[in-house]
Amino acid sequence: MKKSLPYLVAFSAILALGACGNDDSNDNGGDDAGGDEPQFMNLLTGGTGGTYYPLGGEIANILGDATDTTIDAQSSNASADNLMSLSDDNAEIAFTQTDVMSNAIDGINAFEGEAIDNISAIGSLYPETIQIVTTAGSGIETIEDLEGKAISVGAPGSGTYLNAEQILDVAGLTMDDINAQHLSFDESTSGLQDGNIDAAFITAGTPTGAVEGLSATNDIAIVSMTDEQVNSLVDEFPFYAPFTIESGTYAGLDSEVNTVAVYAMLAVTNNLSEDLVYEMTKALYERTDEMSHEKSNEILLETAQEGIGFDIHPGAQRFFDEQ
Template identity: 60%
Template sequence: MKKSKLFLFSILLTAMALFLAACGGNDGADGDSNEGGDSPSAISMLTGGTSGTYYPLGGEMAKIISDETGIQTDALSSNASADNVISLQNEEAELAFVQTDVVAFAEQGINAFDGNPVDNVLAIGSLYPETIQIVTTQDSGIESVEDLAGKTVSVGAPGSGTYVNAEQLLEVHGMTMDDIDAQHLDFGESTGGIQDGNIDAAFITAGTPTGAVEGLGATADIKIVAIEQDKIDALIEEYPYYAQDTIAAGTYAGQEQDIATVAVGAMLAVTESLSEDTVYEITKAIYDNAESITHAKGEFISPEAGVEGIGIDFHPGAEKYFKEAGVLE
């Protein structure tokens, strides 16, 4: 009888051990490890305001990811780059559109991230140039950056990518935010304010054509202020993440000439907690299907361009994709 009880007890202990091992074996298989694991069933992609470029483009990309990987991907409007990085840092979302300069600031712990460096956000890849546009109207009398002095100008939220771009452009023109009446508005509010006569001009950093600027052009004669070549050269020398850019004639209603300006890069960033396999599949879905994107900025998205202008480390999953594509060593 005692042997029978001991035998049954032994079986019970073995069963419990197997059960605990099985439970423990699920650790790391839920997509929280960069070494692999199961894909999540759903993820969030942070974009930007509904009147910018991130939101409509993000909607198309989210559908591609959903269709190609089976991971339900939801594109959500947000306050764009700086807030998006913080949300990724806090693991409140998995993917986000960001400016290349802003995410570099985040890693360095400067500007909006002063004292709060971000070390858990990695790159998927570059997407397209984000053009710095100084928008006003033909009858505003503003012909140059210097003419913004004393004017009411929207510069974006403090610490945002647009704000930093405005601050640095003013700097190379010998100006500061104190020289203007700075207003912190999003793109839609900025162009609405110009239309209503409440502000004189607005800095807008976004892919062209930008929906908010197109909307303004439907009701007002808009003007995009050009940046002089010597100031472009000075800006790039001081801040190498800028590149010279041109807003081609005809981009907006009534724009008859090319406009010289500068651009930074738009990119996709990801929280490092997503597995290598998951990020590989996401990266492959985006870049292998870029030709199906109908948004105007889709033409810039390619594996070759995806590795350009990245100032932070790639996620291992993205790195794997770009190496297989032969564009990264």
């Protein structure tokens, strides 16, 4: 049947209005709840040998179920790169470290001149331990012993790299004093196994899968920091906390290791609505019993704001205020 001209004009107008309505996804705060409610989201984690990746898969399932969205957990170069991706709207949710988030907002270190102002926190997850892993018999017993050696300092853009810089500094060393290798956790442990590197900085929840795998085939050692080094680091950077890796954490580790830790956390883009982030936060802290990863036992409401000295997303803050 042939349509009349007025019918076609009206129909075209309806289509145009509909198209305008769909543009809300590009509007930071397009709805009354303060942002978007996408049907698909990306959650950036870290390398496959660390803690972020397997835990991120479980968190993605729980958050997706709670919000009726599809959330894809993706491997990445971790903390700093994750925040850059959030800022560029290439993802909606990301793992990072509290220290790296602080640097991003302040525009310092890896973010020099590039302060990020369109992201905020959901909350802290668990302590992340800085581990300086080597093989038994390497001759590396102190941080100072790293001088002149081939050392993995983490994937480019990772929080591990920043931790390595700061820890080397308290021992009077810089990146120029070592043969720095920019490797992922899996590449680091493979390099130690093959003798291609002498030690590796690994910042992750303990026990870390990549280190467990190494300890199953090689005798390992983890370098201890002195009390003076720990105190100096904590005084200068309050996001660090003293941490002890207990004897027996890894096969063959028969003594305690003194080191420091930061907190792993989840960050989100500010585009997401208050209601959506509220539901995500509620699920994250109330449904940890549905996760099998051992680090889920450390995701606690009581420590959800630990190490966070920057903006928390309004949806997450509403959940915390209700508690």
